[in-house]
Amino acid sequence: MTGWSHYRGVAVGLAAENIDTDQLIPARFMSAPRSAGYGQFLLHDLRGPDFPLDAPEAEGASILIAGRNFGSGSSREAAVYALVDAGYRVVVAPSFGDIFASNAVNNGLLPARTDTAALLAVMPATLIVDLSAQTITGAGLALEFDIDPVWKTKLIKGWDDIDMTASHRAQIDTFAAQRRKQAPWIWDTAEDTTAPGAGTNPAGGR
Amino acid sequence: MRTLFDKLWDAHVVLTREDGASLLWVDRHYVHEGSHHAFAKLAERGLAVAEPALTIGVADHYVPTRRRAGITDPDIARMVATLEGNAATHGLRLFGLADPRQGIVHVTGPEQGLTLPGMLVVCGDSHTSTHGALGAYGFGIGATEVAHVLATQTVWQKKPARMRLSFHGTAAPGVGAKDMALHWIAALGADGARGHAVEYAGPAVRALSVEGRLTLCNLSIEGGARCGMVGPDAVLIDWLRGRPHAPADFDRAAESWADLASDTGAEFDREESIDMGAVAPVVTWGTSPEDALPITGTVPDPARAPEGRAARIAEALEYMGLRPGQKLTDVAVDQVFIGSCTNARIEDLRAAAAVIAGLRAKVPGMVSPGSSLVKAQAEAEGLDRVFTEAGLDWVDSGCSMCVGMNGDLVAPGKRCASSTNRNFRGRQGPGARTHLMSPAMVAAAAVTGHLTDVRPLLQGRA
Numbered sequence: 001m002t003g004w005s006h007y008r009g010v011a012v013g014l015a016a017e018n019i020d021t022d023q024l025i026p027a028r029f030m031s032a033p034r035s036a037g038y039g040q041f042l043l044h045d046l047r048g049p050d051f052p053l054d055a056p057e058a059e060g061a062s063i064l065i066a067g068r069n070f071g072s073g074s075s076r077e078a079a080v081y082a083l084v085d086a087g088y089r090v091v092v093a094p095s096f097g098d099i100f101a102s103n104a105v106n107n108g109l110l111p112a113r114t115d116t117a118a119l120l121a122v123m124p125a126t127l128i129v130d131l132s133a134q135t136i137t138g139a140g141l142a143l144e145f146d147i148d149p150v151w152k153t154k155l156i157k158g159w160d161d162i163d164m165t166a167s168h169r170a171q172i173d174t175f176a177a178q179r180r181k182q183a184p185w186i187w188d189t190a191e192d193t194t195a196p197g198a199g200t201n202p203a204g205g206r
Numbered sequence: 207m208r209t210l211f212d213k214l215w216d217a218h219v220v221l222t223r224e225d226g227a228s229l230l231w232v233d234r235h236y237v238h239e240g241s242h243h244a245f246a247k248l249a250e251r252g253l254a255v256a257e258p259a260l261t262i263g264v265a266d267h268y269v270p271t272r273r274r275a276g277i278t279d280p281d282i283a284r285m286v287a288t289l290e291g292n293a294a295t296h297g298l299r300l301f302g303l304a305d306p307r308q309g310i311v312h313v314t315g316p317e318q319g320l321t322l323p324g325m326l327v328v329c330g331d332s333h334t335s336t337h338g339a340l341g342a343y344g345f346g347i348g349a350t351e352v353a354h355v356l357a358t359q360t361v362w363q364k365k366p367a368r369m370r371l372s373f374h375g376t377a378a379p380g381v382g383a384k385d386m387a388l389h390w391i392a393a394l395g396a397d398g399a400r401g402h403a404v405e406y407a408g409p410a411v412r413a414l415s416v417e418g419r420l421t422l423c424n425l426s427i428e429g430g431a432r433c434g435m436v437g438p439d440a441v442l443i444d445w446l447r448g449r450p451h452a453p454a455d456f457d458r459a460a461e462s463w464a465d466l467a468s469d470t471g472a473e474f475d476r477e478e479s480i481d482m483g484a485v486a487p488v489v490t491w492g493t494s495p496e497d498a499l500p501i502t503g504t505v506p507d508p509a510r511a512p513e514g515r516a517a518r519i520a521e522a523l524e525y526m527g528l529r530p531g532q533k534l535t536d537v538a539v540d541q542v543f544i545g546s547c548t549n550a551r552i553e554d555l556r557a558a559a560a561v562i563a564g565l566r567a568k569v570p571g572m573v574s575p576g577s578s579l580v581k582a583q584a585e586a587e588g589l590d591r592v593f594t595e596a597g598l599d600w601v602d603s604g605c606s607m608c609v610g611m612n613g614d615l616v617a618p619g620k621r622c623a624s625s626t627n628r629n630f631r632g633r634q635g636p637g638a639r640t641h642l643m644s645p646a647m648v649a650a651a652a653v654t655g656h657l658t659d660v661r662p663l664l665q666g667r668a
């Protein structure tokens with residue numbers, strides 16, 4: 001992933017709250033390999049004649065402005081793939097589902113948190129997003145947005161977590177050895193540890 | 207003085223970066239068919255699974271619930287086979303389609319004693335919050351993170367704020383964990399607990415069985431929480447003893463779990479409380495779990511809603527095919543579904559069966575047990591016959607109609623009374639209309655053909 005800190009693009013508005021991950025990508029499309037491209041599935045079942053993302057002025061849109069609780073629901077990263085593959089780089093909303101936001105950052109998509117009422121009123125429009133300064137400007141507006149500082153750094157630097165974690169290998173190994181001493185049962189998964197019959201009520205209930 | 211969450215957090219921190227992100231050790235990582243993206247990422251980089259013994263595969267999201275022997279849908283067959291292939295390649299324990307212990311990951315893990323108090327549990331599924339009922343720190347992660355956990359057995363997290371949600375008083379008859387959950391989500395909003403680790407507390411939570419606590423913690427994510435948890439107590443220890451993967455030296459382990467409870471006087475960043483006197487059997491009317499009301503209520507009127515809410519209510523009502531002011535008990539349903547990791551454990555099936563026993567369902571429906579072992583136990587208790595004699599289908603275990611990935615769908619425009627966790631647009635199929643409620647309330651809807659207060663039906667029944 002390459003980092004970025006400044007971005008200019010066409011923004012489109014989706015004035016709805018609680019755009020959940022099932023709407024972002026309906027479950028039936030998720031068995032496809034990523035190489036198939038997920039952009040075509042984005043908000044698939046909401047699309048219709050008046051859908052704002054399909055308006056001619058929204059052509060080439062890469063910034064999405066939405067309502068409260070965007071990306072709520074499931075951990076399906078496919079919701080982010082659909083946005084990214086459809087060309088989106090930034091989503092602006094007053095709040096996000098936590099897992100969605102973290103998935104977004106892992107794919108270079110900025111979840112910018114700010115009140116969107118004013119922005120939604122002027123959509124579509126060309127906007128400039130300055131990640132370093134945490135500002136969105138354009139269409140006569142200038143707004144600040146919130147982003148977790150850890151995520152901000154990650155987006156700007158384009159960091160990859162697996163590579164970063166690899167540099168901590170020794171600490172992880174030391175930790176694992178301690179954990180094994182402290183709670184050895186964590187590793188006892190290969191065989192049932194109780195005598196046959198001991199788990200006679202495995203489905204629970206007393 | 208530390209909270210339960212502080213203790214779980216502290217016990218898993220490998221290191222904390224200057225910017226506040228911590229690298230956490232993962233004790234249990236559950237994978238399912240939907241984890242294919244993560245395995246593909248691993249393969250791309252030529253990486254191995256760091257801790258195969260701590261990584262457990264479960265076939266649930268795509269598995270058929272009928273005629274399992276030969277899967278006819280090629281996409282579904284491929285998903286199940288891919289999981290089997292990845293488990294074999296990396297030497298992972300797998301509860302596959304043919305395993306008698308197969309089930310929904312959040313049912314099977316606890317049931318097998320693979321999730322235990324004090325553990326950090328992750329899975330590429332948001333309802334991993336369920337595992338918190340066992341005094342564990344469980345949370346859902348996305349595919350990039352799944353790949354990271356596979357490769358390193360760790361996950362980067364920033365410590366969430368701590369919130370205690372106390373339920374005071376006692377649950378009235380006919381009121382259960384599902385009602386408590388939907389009640390608080392309606393009160394605080396679908397993003398009400400965003401950024402928080404929620405500890406459920408208070409007498410009404412203590413009084414819940416472990417099954418009930420699993421339901422309560424399961425729905426944490428629907429209120430936006432990072433995770434939900436209940437402090438370990440004697441009820442939990444009893445429930446865990448004798449589970450297939452319970453520690454060999456159970457007493458020693460149980461002793462260490464006793465220390466996990468929040469210390470008296472430990473401080474939370476936020477405190478919320480719910481009076482059980484206000485909690486009635488709940489149903490949802492809209493397209494977000496926060497759209498929940500007591501069954502005695504009426505469909506909200508956008509014209510009377512506060513500004514800013516009106517448009518969303520109107521849209522939800524249009525999608526759901528409801529009229530403002532309509533009594534919820536007048537809403538006719540087309541079908542029912544009892545299943546999912548939220549409400550398909552043995553206790554849930556017993557509660558539904560108690561309502562339905564000896565009656566005929568007025569609408570078609572399906573009952574899919576939370577695991578194959580739950581199914582076997584229910585059959586041993588004769589619950590399967592209660593459902594089939596009522597006219598409902600008794601099928602195999604899997605995510606099924608909770609998410610519809612296996613083809614178990616609600617048809618467009620059809621209305622389903624469902625024991626699941628999400629009433630999102632299209633969750634149960636394109637155009638499907640979902641009403642969430644407890645399994646007992648689903649049973650009540652089945653026998654009357656409309657949304658129904660289960661309480662009068664419970665009179666004179668166990």
Ligand code: SF4
Nearest residue numbers: 333546547605608609
């Ligand atoms: S039953 Fe539903 S919520 Fe639970 S794991 Fe399966 S898809 Fe997720």
